[in-house]
Amino acid sequence: MERDEFINALKSEGYAEIATATRDANGTVDDHVHSFEAKALILHGELAIRIGAAEQVYRTGDVFHLQANESHSERYGPEGVQYLVGRK
Template structure:
């Protein structure tokens, strides 16, 4: 997905807080949850998100969605990751 289309989609879906997140290479973040819903477009690098027993790899151009309060863990790729994320 392209940045402009993603930003338009976020706005249409009520995601009015949009930030860019950048994480260092080969770092992981253990199981945690956020009090907000998040929808993100991977801009560079890669991230693996694990929810329960399911892990999924996201790369540049991919979009992920996490509802509020869903426990998950994160693993950042060898080049790290940068993503544009809408929160609500």
């Protein structure tokens, strides 16, 4: 999915806050939750999200979705990751 198409989709789905996030290479974040729902498009790099025992790896062009208060951990690839995220 292209950036502009993704932004339009976010807006139509009610995501009022849209931002770009950049994370450093090989970084990690232990289990945590967000008080908001998030949907993001990977612009560059790699991000692995673990929910429970399942880990999913997202790469450039992939979209991930997290519910509000969904416990998860994050691991960033060797080039880090940059993603466009909508929050609601």
